[in-house]
Amino acid sequence: MDRHQVKPAPGRPRSQQAMEAVLTAVHRLLQTTAYKELTMEGIAKAAGVGKPTLYRWWPNIASIVMDVMKQQAHHDIGAPDTGSLESDLLLYIGDTCRSLTQGAGAIMRSLMAEAQFDDGFAQIFRESFISSRRATLIALLQRGAARGELQKDADLELLADLCYGPIWYRLLNGHASLDEAFVQAITAHIIMRG
C-alpha cells in the first residue's frame, strides 16, 4: 500500500494550544482594533505567547489574520445547487456580499491590500481565498451552462471576473454598497449575458 511510515518528528511537538491561543487573541483584537494596528509584539502579548513562537508558525501578521479568517469563514458560504442558475447566483453572490458587509469586509480589504506588497503572501492568499471561491462560482456557472442556462460558448472565466470584479471594486473603493440591488443587478447581468 501507500501507507508509508510517518516518521514522528523528534523533539517536543508544536503546541496546538499555543496556535489556537494566537488565533483567538487575534480574533478578539480585531474586534476593537484595525488590522493595521496589529503588531507581532502586541499579538504575542495578547496571546500569552513568545514572539519566536509566533514566527515559528507564521511569517507575518497577514498570514495570522488569514488563518483567523479561514477558520471562521469555513462554513460561511456554501455552494448552492438549486437547479436554477439564477437562484444559485442570487444565493451565492448574496451570501458573499452579506459576509463582506457584516464585518469580514474590512479584513478582506486589508488582506487584499497586503497581498499587493508581499508576493509570498499574495500567492497563499489567492490560493486560500480567491481561487477556491472562484472555483466554486465557476462550478456553479458550469452546471448552469450544462443545463443550457448560458450560451454554449460563454467564457466562464470572464463571467467570474464580471462577478467578482465589481464586488472587490466596490469593496475596495467604497463608492457604492454591496446591497441586495447590487446582487440582483450582477446576477441579472450574468444570466442575460449567457
Next chain:
Amino acid sequence: MDRHQVKPAPGRPRSQQAMEAVLTAVHRLLQTTAYKELTMEGIAKAAGVGKPTLYRWWPNIASIVMDVMKQQAHHDIGAPDTGSLESDLLLYIGDTCRSLTQGAGAIMRSLMAEAQFDDGFAQIFRESFISSRRATLIALLQRGAARGELQKDADLELLADLCYGPIWYRLLNGHASLDEAFVQAITAHIIMRG
C-alpha cells in the same frame, strides 16, 4: 488651484525647486525599488532634502507617490469621442489597460492597497484617480446612450463597475492579464448588455 488674494507671506517662500527634486527623486527610486521599500528617510536623502521639508508638503509616502503618478499620467489617457461607443470603449479601456500593463500597474496597485489602510489618503486617491476616470468613462457611456447605443434604462454606474471592476480585479489578483482580448471582451460585454 483657484487661490486668489494670496496674502503676501512674510519670510522665505517654499521652494518649488525642493518639491520638484522630491518628485524626480521618487520617480527615479521607483524605477529600481518597490513602493514598499520607500521610506521618508530614504526619499529625503535621495532628493537632498530635509525630512521636515517632506512633511511640510506631504503627510506620507503614498501622497508623494500619488503626486508622481499624477504628474506623469496627466496626458496618458484621453477621452476618445469617435462617434461610436464601441470604438470609444475599445480605445479608452485599451489605453487604460496598456497604461497599467506598462509599468503604472505596480504602483497603482500599491496606492490602491495603501488606500485600504489610510482613510485620509483613500479619499484623496479616489478623488484624484478613481473618480475622475470613472467620470470620463461614464461621460463616454452617456454619449453612447444618447445615441441609442445602450438601452434607455441602462444603469451607467453599474456599467462602469462592470468595466473597472474586472480591470482592478485582474490587476490586483494577477490571475489573468489585461491584454487586447480582455479589452475586447469587456467592451463587447458592455455593448451587448446595453
Next chain:
Amino acid sequence: MDRHQVKPAPGRPRSQQAMEAVLTAVHRLLQTTAYKELTMEGIAKAAGVGKPTLYRWWPNIASIVMDVMKQQAHHDIGAPDTGSLESDLLLYIGDTCRSLTQGAGAIMRSLMAEAQFDDGFAQIFRESFISSRRATLIALLQRGAARGELQKDADLELLADLCYGPIWYRLLNGHASLDEAFVQAITAHIIMRG
C-alpha cells in the same frame, strides 16, 4: 595661531541633557541593582531616553557605567606630595583602598571583568582608569626615588605592579580585605624593597 575654525556640525546638536539624564539614571540604578542586571532597555526606560540615543552615545553598557564612574571619581583620589614617599604611599594607597571598599569596588570589578570580554572596551577602560592611576603612582615613586628613598636602579613599573597587583587580586578574589593593615603592609614592602 592654532585656533583653527571649529566647523559646527550640521544638524541638531547632541543633547547634553539626555546624556546627563542617562548618567544620573544609571547611577541611581546602580544603588539598587547589580551591574549585571543592567540592560540597555532598562536604562533607556529609566532615563526617559530612546534606545537609539543610548547607542548613539555609547556602544555598550560597560561604557556608560565607566562614564558614571569617571564623573564621580574625578575628585576622589588626588596625588599626595608630602615630601615623604612613605606618607605619600600611605595616603595614596589608603585612598585607593578606601574608595574601593566603600562601593566603587563592586563596579570596578565588573568593569575589569567586562574588559576581559571586549577588547575595544578594554582599551578605553585601561586608558581611562588603570593607566592614569598607574601614572600617578609612578610619578609619586619617581619623586621618592629622586629623593633617594628608593634604590637607584629600582624598577618603578614592577613596583607599581607590586602595589596594584595585590589590590586588584584581593578585590577580584575577595580572599582578604583592603583594610588599613593591608595598606601599611604594601607600603612597607615597597619602601623596604627600594
Next chain:
Amino acid sequence: MDRHQVKPAPGRPRSQQAMEAVLTAVHRLLQTTAYKELTMEGIAKAAGVGKPTLYRWWPNIASIVMDVMKQQAHHDIGAPDTGSLESDLLLYIGDTCRSLTQGAGAIMRSLMAEAQFDDGFAQIFRESFISSRRATLIALLQRGAARGELQKDADLELLADLCYGPIWYRLLNGHASLDEAFVQAITAHIIMRG
C-alpha cells in the same frame, strides 16, 4: 568521584559518555572561538547532547569551561621541592606564567571575569583554582621559611598576594608580559623581602 555501591539504576543510566563528549566539544570549540561566544545551545549542538542534559550536569557555561580547564591542567603545574626556595619559586612561578602565556591565559581571564558576576561560580572557581594554587605556593614558602630562607615573622599570605597579585594584574590588564624577566623579578623580590 568516590562513587561506590552503584545502585543498579532502573532504566537507561546516565551517560558518562555524554559528559565527556561535552568537555571534548567545548575544548574543541575553544580552539576557534572566544569564551564569550559560547552558548549552551551551541555546546549542546556541538556535543550532540540535549540541552537538559547540559543543565543536569552544569549550571552554566563557566562551570563547563572550568571543568575543561581542570581536566587538562591537572598535570600542568606541579609543586617543586628542590631544597632551595629560590629554585622552587623560579620553577613554580615560571610554570604558572608559561601555562598562562601558552593559551590557558585567555580562558583563565574569562573565568576570573565570570566570577565577578556570579557568586556561586566565584566560590567554586576560587576553591578549584585560586585556593589550591595558593595553598601550593604557601606550602612552598613555608618549607623555605622552615629552612630559614625567609624572615621568621614573614606574612606568607601577603607574600602570596605579592606573587599572584602582579601575575593576575598583568594577565587581566595586558600592560606587560609574563616573561622570564618578570618571573625572576618577582622571585627576587619575595626572596629579598623575607
Next chain:
DNA sequence: TTCTAACCGAGACGGTACGTCCCGTCTTCGC
C-alpha cells in the same frame, strides 16, 4: 539697507516595532 520671519539642509531626539538570539523549562519520543 537692514531686519526678520519662514524657509532650507542636516541630523539628533523620544519612540515603537522589528526579527533574532539565547535563556532555562517543558514535553514527546526512541533506546
Next chain:
DNA sequence: GCGAAGACGGGACGTACCGTCTCGGTTAGAA
C-alpha cells in the same frame, strides 16, 4: 526512565524608521 531533540514563554538585543525638534545658514519681502 534516561536522554536527544526541539518547541515553549520570556526577554534583551541592536536596527530601522517614524514624525518632531533644534540647530546654523539662506532668502526675500517689509520696515
